[in-house]
Amino acid sequence: MKAVLVSSFGGPEVLHEAEVDKPAPGAGQVRLAIRRVGVNPFDAKLRSGVMEAAFHTELPTILGMEVAGVVDALGEGVTDLKVGDEVLGWSDTGAYAEYALAGPSLLVKPAGLDWDVAAALPVAAETSLRVLHLLGVASGETLLIHGASGAVGAMAAQLAVARGVTVIGTASAANQDYLTSLGVTPTTYGDGLVERVRALAPNGVDAVFDTAGRGALPDSIELRGGTERIVTIADQAAQSLGIPFSSGTAADRSIPELAAVADQVLSGKVVVTVAATYPLAEAARAHTVIDSGHAGGKLVLTVSRTG
Numbered sequence: 001m002k003a004v005l006v007s008s009f010g011g012p013e014v015l016h017e018a019e020v021d022k023p024a025p026g027a028g029q030v031r032l033a034i035r036r037v038g039v040n041p042f043d044a045k046l047r048s049g050v051m052e053a054a055f056h057t058e059l060p061t062i063l064g065m066e067v068a069g070v071v072d073a074l075g076e077g078v079t080d081l082k083v084g085d086e087v088l089g090w091s092d093t094g095a096y097a098e099y100a101l102a103g104p105s106l107l108v109k110p111a112g113l114d115w116d117v118a119a120a121l122p123v124a125a126e127t128s129l130r131v132l133h134l135l136g137v138a139s140g141e142t143l144l145i146h147g148a149s150g151a152v153g154a155m156a157a158q159l160a161v162a163r164g165v166t167v168i169g170t171a172s173a174a175n176q177d178y179l180t181s182l183g184v185t186p187t188t189y190g191d192g193l194v195e196r197v198r199a200l201a202p203n204g205v206d207a208v209f210d211t212a213g214r215g216a217l218p219d220s221i222e223l224r225g226g227t228e229r230i231v232t233i234a235d236q237a238a239q240s241l242g243i244p245f246s247s248g249t250a251a252d253r254s255i256p257e258l259a260a261v262a263d264q265v266l267s268g269k270v271v272v273t274v275a276a277t278y279p280l281a282e283a284a285r286a287h288t289v290i291d292s293g294h295a296g297g298k299l300v301l302t303v304s305r306t307g
């Protein structure tokens with residue numbers, strides 16, 4: 001099968017297409033014919049080698065774990081899925097490829113859910129729900145989201161707004177109207193953030209979700225008057241500042257919760273912005289954009305155009 005491999009750490013140019021063996025599903029696994037793969041900043045961090053100290057990657061490797069595809073073969077003991085089922089979720093093996101293996105972290109794709117959107121949902125939905133839960137934000141409260149125009153930030157913002165939370169979100173000047181369209185009170189990131197947020201929320205913010213990881217934790221602590229109810233998913237300074245850094249594990253992947261978010265998307269209550277799609281062979285172009293930090297929404301690789 002065709003796959004995009006990383007054989008040495010580096011810039012987007014290290015991503016290269018190669019012919020590799022089609023994987024065979026083990027017990028409890030299915031093989032997926034991949035239709036779409038979500039491109040995550042995490043993939044780019046693995047590719048560059050910056051994650052090596054915390055998370056070792058054996059090379060060569062195939063990146064990608066956020067998938068939408070069709071069940072193509074069943075491993076021993078799989079009874080809840082059948083060949084031909086259309087699914088979305090997380091793969092066990094690298095999904096920048098024509099085929100990948102997946103375990104139980106799959107949702108049968110609801111009828112009418114667009115393939116690109118399906119591949120853009122799992123990580124943003126799981127991460128948002130996990131952190132909103134950790135922060136314990138409730139109706140009537142005010143939540144500050146750093147990076148509310150990003151794939152995770154936009155999802156978290158909309159899920160919070162749907163719960164009756166007032167969301168103040170940061171984004172570049174170009175994305176202020178986008179945030180307004182999501183029901184978010186927008187502001188820009190960078191110098192003067194504390195004053196801008198205080199002007200928008202004179203009674204203070206109840207919680208802070210940092211999706212950007214761009215040095216906004218000290219401002220967040222100032223706005224909160226301490227470290228309570230601040231969570232980051234991306235700032236390595238978290239530990240030294242006494243802020244929880246939340247990372248997802250397989251145990252956090254709730255298929256019923258993913259189904260509920262997919263329903264919100266289908267009913268138009270939550271919008272998923274797919275900024276661009278690229279053919280699998282052009283994964284390097286997608287990584288150049290994701291490395292910029294301003295993708296403008298989710299990037300998706302099209303592996304197969306069937307569906």
Ligand SMILES: NC(=O)c1ccc[n+]([C@@H]2O[C@H](COP(=O)([O-])OP(=O)(O)OC[C@H]3O[C@@H](n4cnc5c(N)ncnc54)[C@H](OP(=O)(O)O)[C@@H]3O)[C@@H](O)[C@H]2O)c1
Pocket residue numbers: 040041042123127146147148149150151152153170171172173175189190211212213214232233234246247248290293294295296297298
């Ligand atoms: N720990 C976890 O469980 C977990 C899970 C998922 C993702 N992540 C991490 O979370 C981060 C966000 O992921 P994503 O998929 O949402 O990325 P993304 O779609 O690329 O979004 C990046 C966001 O950062 C904003 N941004 C860019 N430069 C900034 C700056 N200098 N200051 C403040 N904000 C800035 C962008 O705003 P503009 O585009 O408007 O400039 C955008 O809102 C990544 O680092 C990713 O690896 C962690």
